[in-house]
Amino acid sequence: MAAVQIPAPHSIAFLNRRHRLWIDGEWRDPRGGFQDVYDPASGTVIAQCPLASAEDVDDAVRAARRTFDARVWRGMPAQERARILWKLADLIEANAEEFAKIEVLNNGMPIAFARWMMGSCSHWLRHFAGLTQQIFGRNASAAMSGGGMQVHAYTAHEPVGVAGLIIPWNGPAGTFIIKVAPALAAGCSVVVKPSELTPITALWIAELAAEAGVPPGVLNVLPGLGSVAGQALVDHLDVDKISFTGSTAVGKHIVKSAASNLKRVTLELGGKSPCIVFDDADMDVAIPGAGMAIFANSGQVCFAGSRLFVQKKSYDRVVEGLAKFASSLKVGSGFDPETMVGPLISEKQRERVTSYIESGRRDGAEIVTGGGAAPGQGFFVQPTIFANTRADLKIVKEEIFGPVLVATPWEDLDDLIRLANDTRYGLGAGVFTTNLSTAHRVADRLQAGNVWVNTYGLMHPSMPFGGYKESGWGREMSTEGLEAYLEKKSVFMAL
């Protein structure tokens, strides 16, 4: 394949390489062949994704197991692991602009979002670098002693072992770091399976991690098909933990497969998050806030605020305002600094989203703005808003994972809470109100792992992130995210 010609300043050396698998500290040819990688904004092929076979996964798991059992990484002084993770953060920062361009080119996200994402990667890595020296248990000696027996009792927190980390395509570098940073901070050895659609930034970070000092075999990165490489990782008896981000359907399948050796499992899955506007909201905040809650990253965000609930008196005004806001958003290539809504990741995803729009139309919901694919070579879909929806419609119940919002008026607070919680998911929720008591009362009653008031989608490494109900198991980020990679041991010693 000819090297892709990205117009200056978008020529990126790493992108133009022949990509291979990163196993045991070296590049290896994949045994599963290659697959085209696309620029979703133009529909052109930009690279070839190496596809790991089950044998490749086995090689990577063996390398990870060897390093874990030999305590190559977990036995390293915590401050040394911290120094290496910090150095990796510096290397990513030094290359942040090139990384951001790859994210735009391969995922389609707007460049400003990609820059924020890459800055966050370094920030999150440094956060977990700091936590390497905060891993310790508790002393229960005083509670245990008595009756003539003196006991020294304590808990030790140990890395869980070899962790298999499976990530999606919608935030390739960000989701990679959200898993890899706490896993390495905990002392695990890891095998990462990035999405076959967006493998490139993960492979580059693997190489930089080696430059930063991560020993061979501790971090292995193998793109590949979910049904082949992902499944092989989940089935592998030498993998102690799976952390998965992706669809609820695959998450449920992984739970069954992980039963083989009762691997620990963390799941970050789908969502159908409510965004609630009260009459007393500051509409200059609420309208763009609710708009970007759904249209950011073209709705390809697990916590996208895809169900809008507006208090009746303000309903027409908010829906009209949102329609105006949505139609003002520039849809186009993420490289255009004016672009607010990039393409969807693939032709398949565009078809999936437009078929949901068609089903809404067929079911009698009213299209207020948008309503189909947007023109252009790429996989674009217009920001779309439906009104006059019902709770039983497919577009209201199912995760669409595209720029499609369904709007519903509400009058009674109890009804609102029932409607907002009437979903099998429970990832995020937005509340727009200027009344502090209302905000706290509603936050208390929402079944969601993350509630945002007068804002939407904020994440911070000191705050846990994850979902209620079918949005997942466990939490990422923060000390909870670190603990997901730790086992607890109780030690009792009679003195």
Ligand code: NAD
């Ligand atoms: P997906 O479930 O199809 O794939 C996710 C990853 O799992 C990919 O790497 C894929 O190759 C792999 N995979 C697929 N089948 C597998 C199998 N049998 N065994 C092991 N691995 C397998 O999801 P997607 O389409 O890539 O991503 C979109 C979904 O991810 C949406 O539902 C979205 O809500 C969810 N998501 C959730 C979060 C979160 O934090 N909760 C974040 C981003 C995306």
